[in-house]
Amino acid sequence: MRTETGQVYKLKDYKPTDFVVERIDLTFELDPSETKVVSRVILHRREGVAADAALVFDGDELTLDSVQLDGNDIDPSLFDVDEESLTIRGLPESAPFEITVNTTLSPDTNTKLMGLYRTNGVYCTQCEAEGFRRITYFYDRPDVLAVYTVTIIAAKDDAKYLLSNGNFLGSGNYDEGRHFAAWFDPHPKPSYLFALVGGDLGLVEDTFTTMSGKEVALKIYVEHGKEGRAGYAMDALKRSMKWDEEVFGREYDLDIFQLVAVSDFNMGAMENKGLNVFNDKYVLADPETATDADYANIEAIIAHEYFHNWTGNRITCRDWFQLCLKEGLTVYRDHAFSADQRSAAVKRIAEIRLLKAHQFPEDAGPLAHPVRPETYKEINNFYTATVYEKGSEVVRMIRTILGADDFRKGMDLYFERHDGDASTIEDFLACFAEASGRDLKQFALWYSQAGTPSVSVSTDWNEAAKSFKVTLEQSLAPTPGQSRKALMHIPLAYGLILPDGSEFNGQPQGGEAGNGVFHLTKRKQTFSFTDVPGRPVLSINRGFSAPVNIAMEQSADDLAHIARHDSDGVSRWQALNEQAMRHLVAVSKLARDGRKLPAAKELAKILVDTAADESLEPAFRAQALALPAESDIAREIGSNIDPDAIHTAREAVLSEIATAGLAVFSKLADRAPTGPYSPAAEDAGLRALAGTALAYASIAEAEPVRAKAAFDASNNMTAMTQALQILVHQFPGSDEAEAALAAFKSRFAGDALALDKWYAIQAMAPGAGTSARVEALLESPDFDRKNPNRMRALIGSFSAGNPTGFNAPDGAGYRLLAREVIDIDKRNPQLAARLLTAMRSWRSFEPRRQKLARQALVSIREAGKLSPDVGDIIERMLA
Ligand code: ARG
Ligand code: ZN
Secondary structure (H helix, E strand, O other), X not given: OOOOOOOOEEHHHOOOOOEEEEEEEEEEEOOOXXXXXXXXXXXXXXXXXXXXXXXXXXXOOOEEEEEEEOOEEOOHHHEEEEOOEEEEOOOOOOOOEEEEEEEEEOHHHOOOOOEEEEEOOXXXXXXXXXXXXXXXXXXXXXXXXXXXXXXXXXXXXXXXXXXXXXXXXXXXXXXOOEEEEEEEEEEXXXXXXXXXXXXXXXXXXXXXXXXXOOEEEEEEEEOOOOHHHOHHHHHHHHXXXXXXXXXXXXXXXXXXXXXXXXXXXXXXXXXXXXXXXXXXXXXXXXXXXXXXXXXXXXXXXXXXXXXXXXXXXXXXXXXXXXXHHHHHXXXXXXXXXXXXXXXXXXXXXXXXXXXXXXXXXXXXXXXXXXXXXXXXXXXXHHOOHHHHHHHHHHHHHHHHHXXXXXXXXXHHHHHHHHOOOEEOXXXXXXXXXXXXXXXXXXXXXXXXXOOOOEEEEEEEEEXXXXXXXXXXXXXXXXXXXXXXXXXXXXXXXXXXXXXXXXXXXXXXXXXXXXHHEEEEOOOEEEEXXXXXXXXXXXXXXXXXXXXXXXXXXOOHHHHHHHHHHXXXXXXXXXXXXXXXXXXXXXXXXXXXXXXXXXXXXXXXXXXXXXXXXXXXXXXXXXXXXXXXXXXXXXXXXXXXXXXXXXXXXXXHHHHHHHHHOHHHHHHHOOOOOOOOOOOOHHHHHHHHHHXXXXXXXXXXXOOOHHHHHHHHHOOOHHHHHHHHHHXXXXXXXXXXXXXXXXXXXXXXXXXXXXXXXXXXXXXOOOOOOHHHHHHHHHHOOOOOOOOHHHHHHHHXXXXXXXXXHHOOOOOHHHHHHHHHHHHHHHHOHHHHHHHHHHHOOHHHEOHHHHHHHHHHHHHHHOOOOOOHHHHHHHXXXXX
């Protein structure tokens, strides 16, 4: 095992393979414990490669039965097998040759959920990043593109459907109840996009006609009995296909598009060519079991995986360092899609919240890494918020800098020039530089420098001269492995809001500042505006145009002016959020010192006014009323954190807002849509506002009665979980909370996805007592520790979503996580490593908790044989 001494992979060491793969034919004979795999690969030696160079294929936990060259067994003296490779010597100098590799696998005992495994009796694969090497020996790397032919043989009663990538070639029967199916994928692809599924599943079908008039068969496979929950996913798929044609000119390129929902899956979903495999959480939905957030996630992830067909599959990555080339870009595309399907401002607000909640702490802690990392030990640990979400923000900045037209030109050029390639970030950026004539060298630092830049902003108004100056200064703190940073190109969208609420349109001197964007490229720059009619208020980083921290002294009055008048909805929310954050940080510090907490009159007034403002979208009002989370406040405070003080402070502020607005909130709480449930954004917005209002009203009344009535009356999962969460979090242990928990559990017994919500709500109940509850739930007989969704719902929600419970002052939360991580690591290292990252900010806590957290981390390090996944995270977190 590679742990602390493990191999380090480096971007600068990239080298193409010695042999070129022409095609690969795979035959699978499926069996739960003895699946036979035959792989025939046609290769030739790359020009210029020495005649005695050996062929080295990757492999992991494989049983090799035999290996042949052009149909003849290879002499044992000419090949070697070790833990991670198969090496073959004495191969032809220039002529193409065929290598046949025979392996045996046991899908039933594959608990890592990488390679070929079984989930609820269904055979299924996950190959990204390095799972194909767990199926057969091969060049398991993204720059080896090959055309695949796949034949699958199985007992009919074991696997009714036999699926793989590409177009269907044919199927037939063998004797003894066995059958086969064959698939051909004409598009050369890397091994990580290979997929196979075999099983008895329910099927939902539809068709889509592409822009050039080709009909594509659409098939979604789900567990029997769940066909009725696949309709929204199908609808989202068709909308995604249409959108990619309209917005990016991208057409689908096979006769068939298939999607399979499975219940054991390490991630969200996987974009295998023509055969996407999904975590069923991101496919299955009906009003009774799925919330509005679930519907929105399904829409986004269906779109994400579909969009990968061009950004990821047709153009893939040269090596895993370039992961953001497909992920950041595809997240950018799914964000743009969702914004078009819903309220763009509300969608953007949710993105900003998520980025700050997940990516900013990553960038500020021991796991910080560039959007394009330059070294890694375990690639699975780099499917991170930085690669995905910050990677998307970087693409968004390219669009901000270039403008919509040149951005589209650059994308077109990228698709045209690199179709069929395994590309790099340099290739990608060159397309935008060429399409726009802009130099993107300094901008490219966003890919190589880790950390969140800070920009301090100061303004100067000269009443006599009617001039206004904005001074911007950037800095970037050191991150692991990067002690010195270069100056970045930071595009900051801005507006100057005049006293009457209108916007000043004059152009400044002092640097590039077209289209309402300051281009900060030096350490410090001053932009000067003249002939400004009255003192303006600066609205900066509008729409979060750059993923940076802004440090600016802005008065509460100025923030309120922005919140009232900014033409951009996202900026209005930013101003409200900033005002709330300042107050919460100040109150938290006082609570920490045991001081009397000040009133929040102004904040309460502006929030209650916003709640009552019928001219604003309900979804926007709900976002405005959602105070920064305890973890957001902790991030803002940055060090020496006491989560209990933050909790106390936030509760006090909530209570003051609730009391001030009780009349408004009790009215809004009853304003959820009444007709049949629709997941559309408008209704979802009304439900979000009603749920938020219900929470505030319940705080003000200090009574569970209203929430219990809402729970009993609810006829959709959104309303039901809103009420349940209020009961369990605000009135823990009350008869109402316990009755609602029991009712929920018995109603959804047997529905794993619905029960995950039940686990998560309990795991996130604030307070030191929750770890005991989590322990009890873990031990309950119907809790399936092997299922990743269950573990994320209980352990993940507790450790990443419960600041006071997980960081309980006695360290019980940390010990619980450490024990579970050690245990999970034996079965499923990827899941273990992912859960462990909840502790990445451990050094920002006060000394006592820090000490307990360190003890827990050290206990993992000392636990014996760790996977490379957990070993790598532990090593970086303790460094
Ligand atoms: N490419 C997939 C997606 O984002 C994720 C695969 C993650 N794989 C992994 N082993 N971590 O759509
Ligand atoms: Zn992706």
